[in-house]
Amino acid sequence: MPRLARIDIGNEIYHVINRANGRMQIFNSREDYLLFEKIIEEAKELTSMRIFAYEIMPNHWHLVLSPRNDGALGIFMHHLTNNHTRQVHTTTGTIGSGHLYQGRYKSFLIDSENYLLAVIKYTERNSVRAKLVRFCEDWQWGSAWLRVNGTAHQKNLIDPSPVNLPGDYIKWINTTESLKEIDAIR
Numbered sequence: 001m002p003r004l005a006r007i008d009i010g011n012e013i014y015h016v017i018n019r020a021n022g023r024m025q026i027f028n029s030r031e032d033y034l035l036f037e038k039i040i041e042e043a044k045e046l047t048s049m050r051i052f053a054y055e056i057m058p059n060h061w062h063l064v065l066s067p068r069n070d071g072a073l074g075i076f077m078h079h080l081t082n083n084h085t086r087q088v089h090t091t092t093g094t095i096g097s098g099h100l101y102q103g104r105y106k107s108f109l110i111d112s113e114n115y116l117l118a119v120i121k122y123t124e125r126n127s128v129r130a131k132l133v134r135f136c137e138d139w140q141w142g143s144a145w146l147r148v149n150g151t152a153h154q155k156n157l158i159d160p161s162p163v164n165l166p167g168d169y170i171k172w173i174n175t176t177e178s179l180k181e182i183d184a185i186r
Helices: 030-047 072-092 113-124 143-149 169-173 179-185
Strands: 013-019 050-056 060-066 106-110
Touching (some): 050 113, 050 143, 060 113, 113 143, 113 169, 113 179
Antiparallel strands (some): 013 106, 050 060
């Protein structure tokens, strides 16, 4: 049976995720994270993608994206996952050893302002829920860190949210979500 076509409509917002094959760790060093951010930046430039939030975890990642044109999400994701897979296999000497990701990326349409805020918060709190850091802005491999600590150049990776983030952003992002909120996103 053929795969179902993905929804890939311009000017919509998507929560996009993917996980390493077998949940193995694919980001093991600072260089691994920097390489992935560089590939995100290349894909963004290639497709004029808007990135509202992201979090790179040791074995998976989350992106909150808005393509400007129909079909751009697929182009962005192809560039990102294909280049990342090739780079990892090249640097680790594992060319021909199999898949890096467990499957195709998953994308979920974000259909309201409240849901967008919930997904941004969910995405940026990933490292705290995983107990990698105590505060969201301490995890260098995500948009919370960029918003609070990034240089002007680094902040170019993320775009202004189409919905205003809460005025006390740091307090908001570090306030634990309810289980109901987490389950709704998962």
